[in-house]
Structures are given as structure tokens and as C-alpha cells.
Amino acid sequence: MNSIYDETHELFRESFRAFVEAEIVPKYPDWEAAGIMDRELYVEAGKHGFVGMSVSETHGGGGTTDFRFNAIIADELARRGINGAGLGLTLHNDIVTPYFIEYCNEEQASRWLPGIASGELITAVAMTEPGTGSDLAGIKTTAVRDGEEFVLNGAKTFITNGINSDLVVVVCLTDPDAGRNGMTLLVVERGMEGFDRGRNLDKIGQKSADTAELFFTDVRVPATNVLGEEGNAMEYLAFNLAQERLSIGLFGVAAARSALEWTVEYVKERTAFGQNIASFQNTKFVLAEVATEISVAEPFMEQCIMKLNEGTLSPAAAAMAKLHGTELQNSVTDRCLQLFGGYGFMTEYPIGPAYADARVTTIYGGTSEIMKTIISKDVLK
Numbered sequence: 001m002n003s004i005y006d007e008t009h010e011l012f013r014e015s016f017r018a019f020v021e022a023e024i025v026p027k028y029p030d031w032e033a034a035g036i037m038d039r040e041l042y043v044e045a046g047k048h049g050f051v052g053m054s055v056s057e058t059h060g061g062g063g064t065t066d067f068r069f070n071a072i073i074a075d076e077l078a079r080r081g082i083n084g085a086g087l088g089l090t091l092h093n094d095i096v097t098p099y100f101i102e103y104c105n106e107e108q109a110s111r112w113l114p115g116i117a118s119g120e121l122i123t124a125v126a127m128t129e130p131g132t133g134s135d136l137a138g139i140k141t142t143a144v145r146d147g148e149e150f151v152l153n154g155a156k157t158f159i160t161n162g163i164n165s166d167l168v169v170v171v172c173l174t175d176p177d178a179g180r181n182g183m184t185l186l187v188v189e190r191g192m193e194g195f196d197r198g199r200n201l202d203k204i205g206q207k208s209a210d211t212a213e214l215f216f217t218d219v220r221v222p223a224t225n226v227l228g229e230e231g232n233a234m235e236y237l238a239f240n241l242a243q244e245r246l247s248i249g250l251f252g253v254a255a256a257r258s259a260l261e262w263t264v265e266y267v268k269e270r271t272a273f274g275q276n277i278a279s280f281q282n283t284k285f286v287l288a289e290v291a292t293e294i295s296v297a298e299p300f301m302e303q304c305i306m307k308l309n310e311g312t313l314s315p316a317a318a319a320m321a322k323l324h325g326t327e328l329q330n331s332v333t334d335r336c337l338q339l340f341g342g343y344g345f346m347t348e349y350p351i352g353p354a355y356a357d358a359r360v361t362t363i364y365g366g367t368s369e370i371m372k373t374i375i376s377k378d379v380l381k
Helices: 007-024 029-034 040-047 068-079 084-103 106-118 177-182 233-239 239-270 282-311 315-345 351-362 370-380
Strands: 121-128 142-146 149-160 167-173 183-189 195-200 210-224
Touching: 007 040, 007 068, 007 315, 029 084, 029 239, 040 084, 040 106, 068 084, 068 106, 068 210, 068 239, 068 282, 084 106, 084 121, 084 167, 084 195, 084 239, 121 149, 142 167, 149 167, 167 210, 167 233, 177 183, 183 210, 183 233, 233 239, 239 282, 239 315, 239 351, 315 351
Parallel strands: 121 167
Antiparallel strands: 142 149, 149 210, 167 183, 195 210
16 A cells, blocks of 8 residues: 655654654653643744644744644654653644634734744643533633623633643633524633633643643633634634544554554563463464554545545544544553553553553543544434
């Protein structure tokens, strides 16, 4: 099968792999222990063109809409088990930046996009609230118009990049009586009075992806910070769902591939009962199953990447990518950890942290159950 990557992509891969080895791998254990990555990583990534690739050259970005570059970043981060900090970077690049590119007016683009592309302005999107989960229709955060400002009140939770972020795209109600047509995207900036960050949440995995509660108490946000048109938040959120779900799914498959490679290396070296673990029939069968499942998934992910580039990736296909990629990630890391025995439960081997990191992937970005609902509607139409 022909690769979807050409020489330009492979040169980008080599460059990013070197960046990961020099700037991330040595610092990653400290970030995991601290529960947050160093925000300077975004600036360093910006200097090398690894954030804001899709931002126009006019505004300091790479000027490309080719998602293969984003996929390479996911591959290389997963290869080294950089799941926590990897989530922060991919959220900034794949999930939040597209909203700014698509919906900023000229003034906003000049104000925000250069910093987004340089890594000096870290982004986040705030949808989930303490009582809503996946139900965006149930959000309670409100923004009331007062002259040339909106007065924002409410709370959000489980916000990735919640501590490091400088620009937070907040989903809020500007017209509570209009239901889904009364929701607006409002950009809240670091330092605005009344905008407070709660604790950096203590997670079982992906620890270096800072995840926080956000509180808004009479935050006066200029009307010039409305992203797009007032009342169109649901339409805007739907616009980027396919890319968001594909981003999560392909990272899952890349993480599964890494788990397999770590396990193959381990079982070739480890002995038990006087034999090499790799010689056991069970080991061979598990590795055969895992290798097959990953090898089947990878071409589908590549197909989805190319469809996304062409603008033809359907919501159902994106949901399949997210569902299968994350379920595969969880299944593979679980089976591979078993082959490590007790050592798999130790953090000194990468499979243990990878197992913990994988668990949330079937929850964030739309649960597996939501993905099945979307897929089934397409199947039954």
C-alpha cells in the first residue's frame, strides 16, 4: 500500500522527532510529576513551526491545511509515550486553533493569530460544565449584553490547557430563551477581572495535560471578543467536530502501535520458567491479534486524513475513527500490559502510564456511546 506521506512530510517528521527528543523527552517526567507542562514548550514549538501550521503565513503561521502534518505530530508524540503534553499540543493545533482561523474577523485575526502561531498565546475551549457532561444544550453559563460588553457568569470543568491557556473559547448562553440558537462563542483572555482558575485537577493519567475548573464572575468581556456571529455557537462547534474526532482517534491508533512496539521489545528480552516470553504460544497469539488490529486500523485512519484534506470526511466516518481508535488504544494497552506481568504496573516501563493515559480517550471529545449513536443514525438512515 502506498504511503500518504511524501518527502516533505518525512522531512517534517524527522525534524519534529528531533524536537521531541531534545525538548520534550528529558523534561516530560518532571511535567508529569508537576501535573502541567512548561508553557515555554509552546514557544519553542512555535519557533520550529510545530504549532499554528494552519494559520496563514500573513499571520505568522505555516499556511497549510494539510492535516498530514498534524497526524505526524500525533505519531511522534505517541511513539515516545508523550500522551499528556501531547494532548495539550494537539488540542491547541487540531481542536481550538481552527475556530480562530475560521471565525475571526480581520481585527481579531490580527490580534490573536500571530500569538497562536508563535505559541505565545495558548488556547483552550470551555464547553463542559459541572452538571452537563456531553449535553451542551444544558449549559448554564450566561453572557448578558451591557452596552459594548458582555457580562459573563458561570463555571466550566475538565478544561484541557485550563491553567496554561491565554485565550479560552467559552460556550455561553447569550439568549436563554432561544435554546440552541441562543449560544455564543466568547473569547475570554488571561487577566480579565472575575476570570478565575480553580485547582489543576489530579487525574489518573495524562497528568501533564493541565486540566482545570474555570470560574466566571461578572467578567466583562468586550463585544469585540465574540467569535463569529452571536447565537451561532452550535453551528460553529459542529464545523470542527470531524477534525477533532479524527485527531483523537488517530492518536489512539498511534499509541496502540507504540504499545505493541514496546511489548515486542520487552518479551524478546524477558525470560520466565527458563524460557523467553516471546516463545510462549499465548504471547505469540496476543501479539498476532494486536498487530492485525492495528494494521487494519491504520489504513482507515489514513483514508480519513485524506478525506478531511478534501473536505469530504463525513460525521459518521469521523465518529468511527474516534470510536475505533480510542477503543483500540485501550484494548491494546491492556493486553500488552498483561504481557509485562508485574512490571507493567510500574511507572518505570512506558506501558503502565500508557494504560492510565488511554482510559479517558473513550470519554473526552465525545464518549464512545455518543459515537455509536452518530454511527447508528448513519447506518439506519
